[in-house]
Amino acid sequence: MKLSPRLESAGISLRDMTEADIPAVEALERRLFPVDAWPVQMFFDELSQPETRRYVVAEAAGRIVAYAGLMCIEPIADVQTIAVDPEYEGKGIGSAVLTELIEEARRRRAADVLLEVRADNPRAQQLYLRFGFEQIHVRPRYYRDGTDALIMRLPLTDLHPTEGTEA
Template identity: 75%
Template sequence: MTVADVPIVWALECALFPVDYWPQQMFLDELSQPQTRLYVVAELEGRIVGYAGLMYIQPIADVQTIAVVPECEGQGIGSALLRELLAEAVRRGAGNVMLEVRVDNPRAQQLYLRFGFEQIHRRPRYYRDGADALIMRLELATNGQEST
């Protein structure tokens, strides 16, 4: 993701997350911190159809956001975005990857479960509309050994 992508990503953010969308400035702030952040976009025929972001502060990486436009769901785009975030977490030496997902978003939960994430906690009323968040974690292998 580049600064030039932000207006398009933000328009998608507002459409996809009408209750919980990030302010546009937040995307710009995130992009200004490449030492601890990675944001990527997925394009299909020259159009941004998904985006995702990762924060890494040693030793933990956190999936900040991941989104795919509804008409492109089920085509592997979310999986590709998540694979890229996980690869970056490994490159940066993360031992774990954490994320929050809405309790009422089973499609996203299934994606994370397929990648090996496990639910470790439930955070009541995490989202602006009062929905709970499931806290999920993926332990990454480090130097051929599972992290502890």
């Protein structure tokens, strides 16, 4: 997995999530999303489906500081989760894990990447907009606390047509 020289020089590494990472990931999940945290079993269930799932973690000084996951059932990829420890926000880690998920979606031949983002999370929305996602729908009261979810889409077919195909 490629990381920017800035992240590498800061001692950040990116790798696939394993079951051994779940306790640390779940602790970060509960801290960041107290109302909407996934049950721990959900992480085990997601990792048990590598044919349609890919999860990554970012580490700094041997500690997990971010994680993200993708489900891909051709032709749609869906960002299942993405989280960065607030102490590490603004360092490019969110961009790095999102880039890895988008590349995985391309490898799996997805035509589009979809995601839900809280309507009250402008920082995440800005990240997705910078990557070319567009808002396509609103799911009212999607989150447990009643907050709307913005549905965003990144078309992959328009960005990088498959090489060697005829028009």
